[in-house]
Amino acid sequence: MATLSGSRPPAKTPRPKLRPDDGRLVRGRRSRARIREAARELFAERGFDGATLRAIAERAGMGASSIYRHVRSKEELLVAELADLQEEAWTRFRTEDDRSAPTRDRIQRFLDLQHEVLVESPDLTMIALRATTHTAARVARRVLALQDRTIGLLAEILQRGRMSGELSREADLLAAARTIFHLTQGSRTAWANGLQSPEACREAIDGGVAVLFSGLESPTAGH
Amino acid sequence: MATLSGSRPPAKTPRPKLRPDDGRLVRGRRSRARIREAARELFAERGFDGATLRAIAERAGMGASSIYRHVRSKEELLVAELADLQEEAWTRFRTEDDRSAPTRDRIQRFLDLQHEVLVESPDLTMIALRATTHTAARVARRVLALQDRTIGLLAEILQRGRMSGELSREADLLAAARTIFHLTQGSRTAWANGLQSPEACREAIDGGVAVLFSGLESPTAGH
DNA sequence: AACGGTTTGCGATCTTGTTCGCCTTCATGG
DNA sequence: CCATGAAGGCGAACAAGATCGCAAACCGTT
Numbered sequence: 327m328a329t330l331s332g333s334r335p336p337a338k339t340p341r342p343k344l345r346p347d348d349g350r351l352v353r354g355r356r357s358r359a360r361i362r363e364a365a366r367e368l369f370a371e372r373g374f375d376g377a378t379l380r381a382i383a384e385r386a387g388m389g390a391s392s393i394y395r396h397v398r399s400k401e402e403l404l405v406a407e408l409a410d411l412q413e414e415a416w417t418r419f420r421t422e423d424d425r426s427a428p429t430r431d432r433i434q435r436f437l438d439l440q441h442e443v444l445v446e447s448p449d450l451t452m453i454a455l456r457a458t459t460h461t462a463a464r465v466a467r468r469v470l471a472l473q474d475r476t477i478g479l480l481a482e483i484l485q486r487g488r489m490s491g492e493l494s495r496e497a498d499l500l501a502a503a504r505t506i507f508h509l510t511q512g513s514r515t516a517w518a519n520g521l522q523s524p525e526a527c528r529e530a531i532d533g534g535v536a537v538l539f540s541g542l543e544s545p546t547a548g549h
Numbered sequence: 550m551a552t553l554s555g556s557r558p559p560a561k562t563p564r565p566k567l568r569p570d571d572g573r574l575v576r577g578r579r580s581r582a583r584i585r586e587a588a589r590e591l592f593a594e595r596g597f598d599g600a601t602l603r604a605i606a607e608r609a610g611m612g613a614s615s616i617y618r619h620v621r622s623k624e625e626l627l628v629a630e631l632a633d634l635q636e637e638a639w640t641r642f643r644t645e646d647d648r649s650a651p652t653r654d655r656i657q658r659f660l661d662l663q664h665e666v667l668v669e670s671p672d673l674t675m676i677a678l679r680a681t682t683h684t685a686a687r688v689a690r691r692v693l694a695l696q697d698r699t700i701g702l703l704a705e706i707l708q709r710g711r712m713s714g715e716l717s718r719e720a721d722l723l724a725a726a727r728t729i730f731h732l733t734q735g736s737r738t739a740w741a742n743g744l745q746s747p748e749a750c751r752e753a754i755d756g757g758v759a760v761l762f763s764g765l766e767s768p769t770a771g772h
Numbered sequence: 773a774a775c776g777g778t779t780t781g782c783g784a785t786c787t788t789g790t791t792c793g794c795c796t797t798c799a800t801g802g
Numbered sequence: 803c804c805a806t807g808a809a810g811g812c813g814a815a816c817a818a819g820a821t822c823g824c825a826a827a828c829c830g831t832t
Contacts, residue, residue, distance in 0.1 A: 353797090354810065375683075379789060391791080392811050400789065448684070456682035459675040460598075461742050470742060484765070494767045501756030502765055505732050508757075512731025519684050519693060533724030534731075541764020542707070542725055544717045576780070576827085602819060614821080615781050623819065775832075786821070796811075802804095 358396045360386040365403040374404055374449045401457050401465045405472075408450050412472055415443040416479065429487030430539060436483065437510060437535070440476070441528055448518040455515065473511075477503045502538060509534040581619045583609040588626040597627055597672045624680045624688045628695075631673050635695055638666040639702065652710030653762060659706065660733060660758070663699070664751055671741040678738065696734075700726045725761060732757040 368377035480503035517527035591600035703726035740750035
């Protein structure tokens with residue numbers, strides 16, 4: 327269920343025996359929850375850039391600087407959000423996925439779910455993308471990890487298609503998965519900038535996937 | 550040669566006859582040039598985020614606020630930079646392009662040039678990408694326009710490939726061009742975050758393009 | 773030469789994410 | 803039962819992009 331900040335494995339380096347949660351940290355956990363709730367609400371109401379940290383803090387019932395006891399940056403709040411949504415989309419896909427269906431359909435379904443989830447808040451996609459442009463930041467790595475996970479799932483689907491003989495044996499499936507993912511990401515950018523309706527965005531993605539499946543080269547041209 | 554801010558066509562709407570450049574604006578033009586030079590230098594020295602507006606202003610010999618007489622945001626300075634580089638890459642391509650060469654090679658060459666130009670400053674790609682996440686900003690539109698231009702050029706190349714019979718007649722070439730472009734953009738993000746060498750990035754792009762050309766579907770499977 | 777309008781420049785100020793130093797709370801251990 | 807030390811909180815302050823109102827420079831016109 328992906329905890330907020332870095333998870334805390336019991337041992338890693340000669341850590342001097344981290345004190346177990348003795349109940350004193352309950353207050354802190356509650357604060358974190360309040361912060362996340364306030365952030366989610368305000369992001370929805372005013373968008374990421376419109377949601378001031380001071381406003382979030384106020385709604386969470388604390389001073390602005392206190393937030394930084396629980397979160398290392400404003401973006402981290404949103405990335406936590408995104409991670410949750412992704413998780414939701416993935417589990418939904420896994421539960422209703424028919425592994426024997428045609429690969430094309432499975433990919434389609436995966437992208438549909440992804441789209442459905444992300445289309446509700448342009449901010450999420452956009453700010454996550456923005457986060458990857460702060461090359462020094464921790465959040466950038468986190469977002470890229472999420473992307474890799476998505477790409478991995480796509481590759482998995484394609485892999486099965488190869489095994490069933492639907493897909494060519496020579497094709498580089500990882501490259502294909504990456505291509506599909508980046509295509510979705512890029513198409514959504516145009517949509518989030520108000521240049522496209524969500525449907526047009528979806529169609530752009532589908533178009534790209536279609537070409538990728540059937541290939542550009544003329545079947546007659548003998549390579 | 551793409552002027553800095555919005556170009557000034559002599560007439561567009563019932564503009565009350567904009568006074569012609571009477572030489573009074575020379576000072577301004579010189580200032581603009583100084584700003585752009587200072588910005589270019591400082592971006593190269595310290596990167597986009599490291600280059601303070603106040604520092605740029607100082608090097609350009611003026612106060613920080615004065616910059617905003619010539620530029621509407623810091624990002625605009627960088628986008629101007631990017632536009633110039635793109636223009637350079639494109640003209641270089643056009644001059645040395647052999648329109649009768651195999652489509653695959655022409656695409657390859659185009660991407661090579663693009664890569665060569667962009668690989669020198671990770672900042673350019675990154676900040677341009679970041680700009681597209683500020684959905685209200687003018688620069689976002691500008692960057693998206695540049696992207697469209699690139700996609701258009703790719704589509705043009707593909708178009709010729711179809712006419713010569715190399716490429717399938719049914720394939721959606723615009724979708725393909727978009728896919729290629731977004732693939733490059735996405736791959737470069739990983740590189741700019743230090744997760745990949747420039748070569749690995751280039752290979753990732755090539756891999757994606759290869760799959761796109763040959764297609765995923767097994768040739769035996771009869772659609 | 774005086775006027776009017778426009779471009780350019782400047783310092784003060786605002787905004788907002790983030791850091792800093794200090795204080796309070798509180799379970800633990802001597 | 804008090805010292806310890808970590809977790810949480812706070813207001814002040816900082817950094818940097820951006821805005822504002824006012825002043826100077828400048829040009830064509832009267």
